[in-house]
Amino acid sequence: MLSIRDLSVGVEGKTIVRHLNLEVRAGEVHAVMGPNGSGKSTLAQALAGHPAYAVTGGEVTYLGRDLLAMSPEDRARAGLFLAFQYPIEIPGVSNAAFLKAAINEQRAARGLDELDAMDVLERLEQKLQLVEMDKSFLSRPVNEGFSGGEKKRNEILQMAVLEPTLAILDETDSGLDIDALKIVAQGVNRLRRPDNAIILVTHYQRILQYVEPDHVHVLFDGRIVKSAGKELALELERRGYDWIRDEVGAVA
Amino acid sequence: MTSIGAGTDRYLAEFESLERGADRAPAWLAALRREAMARFAERGFPTTRDEDWRYTNLGPLAATPFRAAGAVASLNLSSETVDRAAIGPSAWPRLVFVDGRYAPEHSSRQRLPGGACLSSLAEAMTTDPELVQRHLARHAHWDADVFAALSTAFVQDGAFLHIPAETAITAPIELLLLTTVPGALAQPRILVVAGPHSRFTVVERYVGLTDDTCFVNAVTEMVVGPGASVDHYVLQEQGASTFHMATIHAALERDSAFSTCEATFGARLARTTLTVRFGGEGGRGSLAGLYVTSGRQHVDHHVTVDHAVPRCSSRQLYKGVLDGSARAVFNGRVIVRPDAQKTDASQTNKHLLLSDGVEVDSKPQLEIFADDVKCTHGAAEGQLAPEAIFYLRSRGLDDTAARRLLTLGFVREVVDRITVEPIRSYLDRTLEARLGTERGSKEMP
Numbered sequence: 264m265l266s267i268r269d270l271s272v273g274v275e276g277k278t279i280v281r282h283l284n285l286e287v288r289a290g291e292v293h294a295v296m297g298p299n300g301s302g303k304s305t306l307a308q309a310l311a312g313h314p315a316y317a318v319t320g321g322e323v324t325y326l327g328r329d330l331l332a333m334s335p336e337d338r339a340r341a342g343l344f345l346a347f348q349y350p351i352e353i354p355g356v357s358n359a360a361f362l363k364a365a366i367n368e369q370r371a372a373r374g375l376d377e378l379d380a381m382d383v384l385e386r387l388e389q390k391l392q393l394v395e396m397d398k399s400f401l402s403r404p405v406n407e408g409f410s411g412g413e414k415k416r417n418e419i420l421q422m423a424v425l426e427p428t429l430a431i432l433d434e435t436d437s438g439l440d441i442d443a444l445k446i447v448a449q450g451v452n453r454l455r456r457p458d459n460a461i462i463l464v465t466h467y468q469r470i471l472q473y474v475e476p477d478h479v480h481v482l483f484d485g486r487i488v489k490s491a492g493k494e495l496a497l498e499l500e501r502r503g504y505d506w507i508r509d510e511v512g513a514v515a
Numbered sequence: 516m517t518s519i520g521a522g523t524d525r526y527l528a529e530f531e532s533l534e535r536g537a538d539r540a541p542a543w544l545a546a547l548r549r550e551a552m553a554r555f556a557e558r559g560f561p562t563t564r565d566e567d568w569r570y571t572n573l574g575p576l577a578a579t580p581f582r583a584a585g586a587v588a589s590l591n592l593s594s595e596t597v598d599r600a601a602i603g604p605s606a607w608p609r610l611v612f613v614d615g616r617y618a619p620e621h622s623s624r625q626r627l628p629g630g631a632c633l634s635s636l637a638e639a640m641t642t643d644p645e646l647v648q649r650h651l652a653r654h655a656h657w658d659a660d661v662f663a664a665l666s667t668a669f670v671q672d673g674a675f676l677h678i679p680a681e682t683a684i685t686a687p688i689e690l691l692l693l694t695t696v697p698g699a700l701a702q703p704r705i706l707v708v709a710g711p712h713s714r715f716t717v718v719e720r721y722v723g724l725t726d727d728t729c730f731v732n733a734v735t736e737m738v739v740g741p742g743a744s745v746d747h748y749v750l751q752e753q754g755a756s757t758f759h760m761a762t763i764h765a766a767l768e769r770d771s772a773f774s775t776c777e778a779t780f781g782a783r784l785a786r787t788t789l790t791v792r793f794g795g796e797g798g799r800g801s802l803a804g805l806y807v808t809s810g811r812q813h814v815d816h817h818v819t820v821d822h823a824v825p826r827c828s829s830r831q832l833y834k835g836v837l838d839g840s841a842r843a844v845f846n847g848r849v850i851v852r853p854d855a856q857k858t859d860a861s862q863t864n865k866h867l868l869l870s871d872g873v874e875v876d877s878k879p880q881l882e883i884f885a886d887d888v889k890c891t892h893g894a895a896e897g898q899l900a901p902e903a904i905f906y907l908r909s910r911g912l913d914d915t916a917a918r919r920l921l922t923l924g925f926v927r928e929v930v931d932r933i934t935v936e937p938i939r940s941y942l943d944r945t946l947e948a949r950l951g952t953e954r955g956s957k958e959m960p
Contacts, residue, residue, distance in 0.1 A: 311909050314901075339911035351906035355924030364920055365910035372911065404924070421910065 264289050264460050265310075265330075265429055270321035271485075272302075272309040278319065279305040281485035287429070290457040294471055294496060295464045297482035298504040303464045304348055306482070307433040311345035312338050325429065339365075340372035342428030346418035346435045353405035358417065361405045362387060362424055369425060390423040393453065394446055412443040419450035430454055431462045436470035448473030468500035481507055522560045522577030527552070529583045530668055541640065543648055544670070551657050551667035558661045570844040570876045571786060571815045576758045581700035581730045583669065589613040590695040590724065597621045600722040601691050602750060602941050608633050609689045610674050615701030615731075617672050626686065630679040633688060636704060639675035646677060651706055654736040655764040660788060662760045666702050666734040673704030676717060680710035680740070687716035687748075687935060694753060697727030705735040709743040709771075716746040716935060723754030723781055735763045739771040741795060746774045748938055752945075753781035755810070762788045767827075769795025776933060778942055779806035779814055780949060786815040793820075793827040793855075800829040805929040807949050808841035815844040820860060822851045822888075828859040834929050835866045836922055836950070837873035848880040851888050858888040866896040867925045869918075919950050 265287040272280035280302045287293055297303050309316040310323065312335035323330040326341060333341065353361065363383040370377060378386070387401055394416045406414050415435050422430055435447055451461060451474045463474065471479075471493065479495040480487045483504075488511050489495065499507075530552045540548065560577040561568040590613070597611055610633060611621035617635040624633050632643060639647050652670065657663035674690050692703050707717055719735065731753065739745050745765075753759045759782035765773050779785050791800045806814045820829045835843045847862045866875045879892040899921050907917035923946060930946070933939045 313905055313909075334913070335905060335908040336911050336913045339909055345909050347906065347909075351900075351903050353903055353906070353921065353924055355927030356920055361907075361910075361920070364907075364912055364916065368911040368913070368916065404927075425910070 264326060266324040268322050270306075270309070270323060271319045272305050273317050273319050274305060274315060279485050280309065282321070283482075283485065283487055285480065285487060287460045287462060289460055291477045292451075292455060292461045292463065292474060294476040294479045294493075295462060295482055295487075296466065296468075296479060296496065296499055299466070301482045302485040303466075303482055304433055305485075307345055307348075307431050307462075307464050310338075310431055311335060311343065336368070337372075339425075340369050344422055344425055344427030344430045346415075346422055346430065346432040348433040348435075348437070350406045350409075350414040350418055352407045352409075354407050356405050357402050358405050359384065359387060359401040362401075362421065365421070365425060387424060390420055393423050394420045394450060396420060411438050412440065415439060416443060416446055419447050422454065423450055426454070428458070429460050429462070431464065433464045434466060435463075436465055436467065444470060445473060468496045471496045483507055483511055523556045525580055526665065526668075527556055533583075533669065533671075540671075541644065541648075544640070544651075547652055548668050548670065551652070551664045554658055555661055555664040555668055558664065561661055567817060567846075570842075571784070571813065576730065576784065579728060579730070580698075582698055583700050588696070589616065592618075592621065592693065592695070592724075594621065596724070597691065597693070600693060600720070600724070601689060602718055602720050602938055603687055603689045604937070607686045607689050609691060610635070611691045611693065612674070612701075612703050613693050614696050614699050615672070615692075615703045617674075621691075628682055628684065631682060631684065632675065632677040634675050636673035636675045636706060637671065639677075639706075643675070643677065646708060647675065647706065650708055650736060650738055652736075654738065654766050655734050655762050656790070660762060662732050662788070663734055663762045666704055666732050666762070669702050670704050673706065675706050677708045678710055678713040678715050680712055682710065682713045682715075684713075684715040687718050687746075687938070689718045689720055691720045691722070692731075692733070694721070694723040694729050694731055694757060695725055697725050697729065700730045700732065703731070703733045705733070707735070707737040707745070709737070709739045709745050711740040712742040713740065714744040716748070718748045718750065718938065721749070721751040721753055721759065721781070723752065723757050726754040726756055729754065729757040731757060731759050733759075733761045735761070737763070737765040737773070739765060739767045739773045741769045742771060743768070744772040746935070747776070748933075748935075749775070749777040749787075750938070750941070751777070751779045751781055751785065753785070755781070755783060757782045759785040760788075761786065764790045765792070765800070767791065767793050767795065767798040767800060770797040771795070772799045774801035775803070776929070777804040778945070779804065779808075780945060783811065784813045784815075786817070788817045790819045790821065791829065793822050793824050793829075796824050796826045798824075798827040800827070801932075802829065802831045802833075803929050803932055804833045805926050806835045806843065807926070807946065808835070808843065809838040810841065811839065812841045813844075814841070817846045817848075819848040819850065822849070822855040822858040822860060824852075825855050826857045827855070829861070831862040831864075832929060832932075833864045834926055835875070836869065836926060837866060837875065838869040840870070840872040840874075842874045843876070845875075845877040845894075846880060847878070847892065848882070849890060849892070851881075851883040851885050851890065853884045855885045856887040858885060858890070860888070860890045862892040864894045865925075867922060868896060868898050869922070922950050923947075
């Protein structure tokens, strides 16, 4: 589904992701872990097409298409979804209006009819239960005045509504209490299907107690330096990231 | 520049012909007009050396030879055209003015309760002379404001609305003011008198049916009686070459509530000089406006809230969206006079700049002479946040749709204050059209 080869990404002239390789197949859940500054968010943002992140080398194929040649909106319309680490506040635009616009833009791109307000509301209300959010959430401006946990749950709501093919969650678990964490994990597990894939970018092993990954990768200094099964996450939790640093240093 | 006002000659000539004409004005009005004309002639059109006009150049207005609308024939309008231009359904009481002149054939004055009067000003001078004389030109500062003086010098007709004490009217009253004739000066004059504890909504709707150069000089005086509650709307869609000068003065008496909300879309130059004066304790004023401009449009708001007495509150919220090489001027003056303790006043003015070619001059002007008061003000201007655009694009909206949705979000705060239908849906519709259409931004909570 997603094939990243030799990818390098820079921000403001500074290279953050270096020669990164990653293969994600349909049905898989990948956890990308790493210490702060290792390039996790840069990788996530670059895959979503953030214009401030300049790809300086390598290639990315998504569903057989050249992902890097696609605009952010085309990536979204092709089923790629990024749950933001820091969701953006949009004053004056209700969650409902925002989601209606997103649903219909994506439907239009797939040649489907536009949904009217009632259809959208119905769909949104079902998904609200999934993230245990009140209906009043829909009429509030997007993320404005939301608590940290509400913002993260709102990302999961969007994900649930848009039903992406490839979901990338950028530290969605950070700063969540245990209840919110379970809600987020549940949202991710609901999305888990043989034809979907999920990349969980995270600093901690916590969420992986609820979402079992197929693969765990350690990102260090812009490179994936170690890949293994879910047991790697537990090892990272137990031993921290320093031993990785030593190991990488030893190899280099 | 004081002895012979710039650009006033032809107006003097028009005035003399008006005086010679068959117009039988009562003596008090004739005297008032002469005084106002003298004032106008003495002052002339302001220049940018005048502090109140520093950022608004009236040179092109002063240089254009407008003819009084009375001297030119207006278009014959079909009722379909009129209905299309109107905001409300025909069930609303409505007075229609074409180039400043009352058009009874398009007006409907039915359905007003007993004692209420909606009529042309000329009629009211006969039917309600005492009330007209007491209020007409007694509130708008024609001695200080050239455009109020010009209006007062030529005052002949206009709209008169008097709602008596303890009377509530549900249907908004619409004043539809159409501009049809190129080169004409139209001077609509509006007098609204709200009796004690009355409650109603009045809408001034300006529509330009020509894109040629016109000059509309509108003056609205509103007297909000004790305990009365008046909601006032100004919805302006003049033609692209029109000079639209509006002077609005609201005099608020004890415990009254007044709200005014203005939406400006049209005109090449639109100036609103709005004054709200608290003359009795316990008054509440809500002043809001939004303007959406592009091309070379120039929109100027000079708002004065005069807290002359204690325990009144005022809220100002003005938001502008500027594109192309548009220019916006906002001057928000709040005066708190020495006795006006417990005043609670706020002012917010924000601009969204959609292009690099736009210019904004926003100035709060707080003159506070009392010590036990709460006054806040805030002004901000900025462009759409790139992070917000990316966020929307990451959900599938293209760049244009993302910008539209964010721009609609910016003005939403003003639009949300409007609960009256179909004014609310008119605004939604017009904003959609002016800012482009956007999937999903309407019909949602």
